[in-house]
Amino acid sequence: MSRRLEILRRATEVFQRQGFAGTSIEDIGRAVGIKREGIYYYFRSKEEMLLEIILPQSNSLLLTMRSIMRSNTSATEKLQSALQNHLDSFNPAYLEMIVALREGHSFKNDDKLRELRRIWRQYSDLWVALVEEGQQRGEFRSGYNPQIVAYGILGMCNWLSRWYDPAKGVALDEIIRTYLDMVLHGMALPQAATATTERAWEPG
Amino acid sequence: MSRRLEILRRATEVFQRQGFAGTSIEDIGRAVGIKREGIYYYFRSKEEMLLEIILPQSNSLLLTMRSIMRSNTSATEKLQSALQNHLDSFNPAYLEMIVALREGHSFKNDDKLRELRRIWRQYSDLWVALVEEGQQRGEFRSGYNPQIVAYGILGMCNWLSRWYDPAKGVALDEIIRTYLDMVLHGMALPQAATATTERAWEPG
Numbered sequence: 001m002s003r004r005l006e007i008l009r010r011a012t013e014v015f016q017r018q019g020f021a022g023t024s025i026e027d028i029g030r031a032v033g034i035k036r037e038g039i040y041y042y043f044r045s046k047e048e049m050l051l052e053i054i055l056p057q058s059n060s061l062l063l064t065m066r067s068i069m070r071s072n073t074s075a076t077e078k079l080q081s082a083l084q085n086h087l088d089s090f091n092p093a094y095l096e097m098i099v100a101l102r103e104g105h106s107f108k109n110d111d112k113l114r115e116l117r118r119i120w121r122q123y124s125d126l127w128v129a130l131v132e133e134g135q136q137r138g139e140f141r142s143g144y145n146p147q148i149v150a151y152g153i154l155g156m157c158n159w160l161s162r163w164y165d166p167a168k169g170v171a172l173d174e175i176i177r178t179y180l181d182m183v184l185h186g187m188a189l190p191q192a193a194t195a196t197t198e199r200a201w202e203p204g
Numbered sequence: 205m206s207r208r209l210e211i212l213r214r215a216t217e218v219f220q221r222q223g224f225a226g227t228s229i230e231d232i233g234r235a236v237g238i239k240r241e242g243i244y245y246y247f248r249s250k251e252e253m254l255l256e257i258i259l260p261q262s263n264s265l266l267l268t269m270r271s272i273m274r275s276n277t278s279a280t281e282k283l284q285s286a287l288q289n290h291l292d293s294f295n296p297a298y299l300e301m302i303v304a305l306r307e308g309h310s311f312k313n314d315d316k317l318r319e320l321r322r323i324w325r326q327y328s329d330l331w332v333a334l335v336e337e338g339q340q341r342g343e344f345r346s347g348y349n350p351q352i353v354a355y356g357i358l359g360m361c362n363w364l365s366r367w368y369d370p371a372k373g374v375a376l377d378e379i380i381r382t383y384l385d386m387v388l389h390g391m392a393l394p395q396a397a398t399a400t401t402e403r404a405w406e407p408g
Contacts, residue, residue, distance in 0.1 A: 019303075021225065076392065098366065099223075099303040131391070140391040148374065148382045149391060155363020156356040162302065163355050170352065178352045186390035187335070187344040187353060188280065 004042045007032050011049045020050060020100040047100070051112040054097055058116060061089055062123045069126055075134030080180055082130060086157050087176050095161040127154060153183055208246045211236050215253045224254060224304040251304070255316040258301055262323045265293055269330045279338030284384055286334060290361050291380050299365040331358060357387055 001009075010031040014023050025046055029036045043049050068081045101113060127150040134140030140149075156179055164170070205213075214235040218227050229250055233240045247253050272285045305317060331354040338344035344353075360383055368374070 021303075095299060096303055099225075099300055134391070138393060141385075141389075141393050144382050144385070144391070145374065145378065148379055149386065151363060151367050152360040152383055152386060155361070155366070156359045158366075159355060159359020159362060162359070162362075170349065174349065175352055178348050179356055181345075181348070182353065182356060182387065182390065184390045184392040185345075185394075186386065186388045187338070187348070188388040189342060189345055190389075190394075 007039060007042055008049060008053055011046070012053050015050065015053075015096070020046070020096045047110075048112070050097060050100060051110070051116060054101075055112060055116055055119070057089060058119045058123070061085065062119050062126075065123055065126045069130065069133075075130060075137055075139045076184065078130055079134065079183065082127065083153070083157070083176055083180050083183075086154070087160070087172055087179075090157070090160055090164075090172070094158055124150065124154065127151075153179070156183075211243060211246055212253060212257055215250070216257050219254065219257075219300070224250070224300045251314075252316070254301060254304060255314070255320060258305075259316060259320055259323070261293060262320060262327070265289065266323050266327045266330075269327055273330055273334065273337075279334060279341055279343045280388065282334055283338065283387065286331065287357070287361070287380055287384050287387075290358070291364070291376055291383075294361070294364055294368075294376075298362055328354065328358065331355075357383070360387075 007028065011023075011028045014027050014031050018027065023046060025036045025039050028046065028049070029039050032039070043052075064085045065082060068078050068085065071078065071081075073081075101116070128146045131140060131146035131149045135142045135144075135146065160175070164175070166172070211232065215227075215232045218231050218235050222231065227250060229240045229243050232250070232253070233243050236243070247256075268289045269286060272282050272289065275282065275285075277285075305320070332350050335344060335350035335353045339346045339348075339350065364379070368379070370376070
């Protein structure tokens with residue numbers, strides 16, 4: 001493993017443990033076992049490290065989402081794969097990262113930041129397209145703004161950064177199953193519909 | 205309006221415009237029209253200001269949620285009121301605030317921060333209780349962890365901080381209606397069920 005990559009790995013751990021704002025270049029140097037000058041030899045700032053950590057993750061999320069959208073399946077199955085893809089590559093420090101990148105005035109015009117924004121935009125556009133596709137194919141209810149729906153699903157998932165702890169209790173599979181059912185079928189027990197459906201299946 | 209309150213109002217505006225991390229005491233002083241020493245006469249830090257802005261908002265959210273939970277209505281109606289309450293008092297800078305408060309090592313043992321955490325915990329516990337109540341009354345599907353469901357709904361709503369701009373297009377009412385329908389009935393068109401229901405209503 002290259003020294004550069006090793007620094008990024010350690011930085012990822014420290015960011016997740018202490019939060020981005022609460023991490024100094026010294027902390028990362030200590031975790032790697034070198035002085036801060038050694039870190040600055042490879043990176044200009046901790047923002048640059050953060051970007052180099054998030055960019056490949058986000059890019060792989062986008063590539064998988066693209067291939068899901070191209071697949072020859074129903075929108076419902078695409079939704080399932082997309083949820084799985086999103087939550088499987090879920091990063092617990094996601095909220096911090098978003099806020100750090102939004103607030104990091106020092107690197108507002110950075111090329112990598114622009115690249116990351118472009119990836120995130122394309123990724124959420126694909127989610128909106130997924131909902132639209134489901135509506136057009138008659139699989140999803142129409143009459144709803146696909147953007148509101150798509151961003152609602154993403155919010156549901158991304159909120160895990162606020163409460164989900166992989167070390168504690170709840171399994172990611174259960175979360176994926178719950179959110180998929182919730183988004184597709186809702187939480188209300190369709191009492192009346194169930195009753196009439198049952199009656200419809202009674203013989204003659 | 206007291207000077208203290210005026211500072212808080214201006215600070216709210218500056219935080220929303222520049223983000224919490226990107227705001228200095230000088231920026232707030234400039235917005236109020238006094239020097240930074242004048243700000244420090246009233247507040248120890250911008251973290252203290254942030255807490256004094258969020259505490260009353262969060263407390264009023266909790267009080268309304270409590271009265272919703274005590275109301276003599278179905279869990280479905282409670283869900284509607286709770287969503288409305290949450291999104292009506294929605295603060296666009298919410299993500300920043302959460303992260304700032306989580307990362308603000310300087311005031312980790314602050315009494316006000318402890319108070320805020322207590323309010324947020326009670327508030328989300330009430331959301332979990334709402335889902336449980338719906339399940340127990342047979343209004344919501346059972347077999348799902350109420351915490352995962354409740355946090356999913358909260359995530360859906362809180363994600364607005366990331367994309368919602370009151371000045372642009374989408375109305376809050378439409379968002380409330382969409383998320384309520386999505387959480388209750390889901391996005392899938394129940395094709396088979398619709399077909400059989402229709403048939404069930406056909407005369408004899």
